[in-house]
Amino acid sequence: MIRLAVDTKGGDFGPETTVYGACLAMHDNPELSFLLFGLPDEIEQAIPDFADRGRLEIISAEEEITDDHNPLKAIRKKQDSSIVKGLTAVAEGSADAFVSAGSSGAIYAGSLLHIGLMPDIKRPAAVSILPTVSKTAPNYLLIDSGANTASKPEHLVQYGKLGSDIAGQLLGVENPRVGLLNIGSEASKGNDFTKAAHQLLETSEELNFTGNVEPNVLLSGTNDVVLSDGFTGNIMLKSVEGTAEILMNDLLNNLKNDEKLDENAVKAVEDTVRSSISRYTNEDIGGGFILGIKAPVIITHGAADRTMFKHSVEIAARLADSSTFST
Known part of the structure; x- marks a missing residue:
């Protein structure tokens, strides 16, 4: 079973897109399960009827990091944010990969701080x-x-x-x-x-x-x-x-x-x-990912709709199953 950490608060549309898109991917892949980080009430309301709730775990994250925040300061200060908690779950081995439509700067900073670089990589790169x-x-x-x-x-x-x-x-x-x-x-x-x-x-x-x-x-x-x-x-x-x-x-x-x-x-x-x-x-492809981080971190567009977020989740699942990554 592949377990993905999802930042449900990220993006322009929040849980209505992120939670629904994740559930679409889960519906097509019986090997997928999720840790959903965000506001529990909003997540609950966004879970569609067809979702297998047995493969969903909701984890409260009250704080939010936006593009208006200084990425590194926000990552260090907002420990109860969905980005920090999601990346920490990957770093600790509770999740295999992280998916977000949130602040790319904060995700890069948090990935370096919490997950870390692969040994042979000096700087991470964005892959599209x-x-x-x-x-x-x-x-x-x-x-x-x-x-x-x-x-x-x-x-x-x-x-x-x-x-x-x-x-x-x-x-x-x-x-x-x-x-x-x-x-x-x-x-x-x-x-x-x-x-x-x-x-x-x-x-x-x-x-x-x-x-x-x-x-x-x-x-x-x-x-x-x-x-x-x-x-x-x-x-x-x-x-x-x-x-x-x-x-x-x-x-x-x-x-x-x-x-x-x-x-x-x-x-x-x-x-x-x-x-x-x-x-x-x-x-149709979804988001991109960070090259050089020890575990898959996928960043999709803030304006991603449900279908695009679903495809981003599918990329995360494929990378999580790849021998290239190791936490």
């Missing part, structure tokens, strides 16, 4: 699972997607090795192809950071390094792991998600305003457009 149009390689891992804005070249080698292990298990690929996000495919392209990183990655015998990869080919499925500093990676992540959202809304508006299409045709095309493009908004 992004889609491609490839049928054989439908997803890739973007590392770092926002944790460190001033990474060092040697950090990317560490991320490449650990990311390859996780890609093998999470994506089901053998000998994952590792690329370096850059402005050109040639080894000579880029700034001092990417040139130094390229040289280190190229000489690593533990990596299947394929060289530089440009943003315009990422969606083709050319790589299983794409490495970047956190500043560039976060811009890449938000560009993909934002473009997909804008394109989808623009297409749907044009469909609705097309007088040549009847209502049934509009509905059919709308459903197809939504199912296709929603993959690129991360809604």
Whole structure:
């Protein structure tokens, strides 16, 4: 049985989304159980009728940490918060992984303080699972997607090795192809950071390094792991998600305003457009996770709906079952 700690207070919608989404994942997986941290009355009201209450344990957490708080100060001061209690449960072995839609800064600080880093990792990184149009390689891992804005070249080698292990298990690929996000495919392209990183990655015998990869080919499925500093990676992540959202809304508006299409045709095309493009908004994948922490810590979007939170929980379950992590 996999037991996950869930911060029910995190995100824009609270328990109505987090508790319900967790219960959806539990309904599909008989091996899942949960520690639900938050306000007991709110959690109770949010538990759907179909949930197996025998696999749910509610733990009171009265305090709340928001994006307005200083992350490190809040983690140290608000010991009765759902973030601190949930991370502590993972650190003590009461839970296998932690899931939250709350303050990412506080979750990073709390993960370092309470769970700690893996031995070979100097700094944790953010990992986002992004889609491609490839049928054989439908997803890739973007590392770092926002944790460190001033990474060092040697950090990317560490991320490449650990990311390859996780890609093998999470994506089901053998000998994952590792690329370096850059402005050109040639080894000579880029700034001092990417040139130094390229040289280190190229000489690593533990990596299947394929060289530089440009943003315009990422969606083709050319790589299983794409490495970047956190500043560039976060811009890449938000560009993909934002473009997909804008394109989808623009297409749907044009469909609705097309007088040549009847209502049934509009509905059919709308459903197809939504199912296709929603993959690129991360809604179907869920959240990302922190690379380098001793146990899986999943951070999903604050605006995540029930389905997206469910998918984030499913990622947590898969990572918790991975041999890469050990508390």
